[in-house]
Amino acid sequence: MSKDISRREDKSPVTLTHLAAMTAVGVVGVIVAFWVLSGIIGFIFTMVKIAVVIGLIGGVFWVVSRFRR
Secondary structure: OOOOOOOOOOOOOOOHHHHHHHHHHHHHHHHHHHHHHHHHHHHHHHHHHHHHHHHHHHHHHHHHHHHHO
16 A cells, blocks of 8 residues: 555646535435325324324213213
8 A cells, every 4th residue: 555645646635536426315315304204104093093093082082971970
């Protein structure tokens, strides 16, 4: 392994390959983040729906028990 420092021929800090790679990583990152966040929000929404259904069933039982007295 050589410790010699060699200069690049072109002076541009970012090449077309770098731009393409950064764009691809960004697009994949956005897709993964959207997928993860939608999964988390979907899970929370499902838990809220279950809680509402349980609350409604409990409320119906409570109202029926009040009328029976």
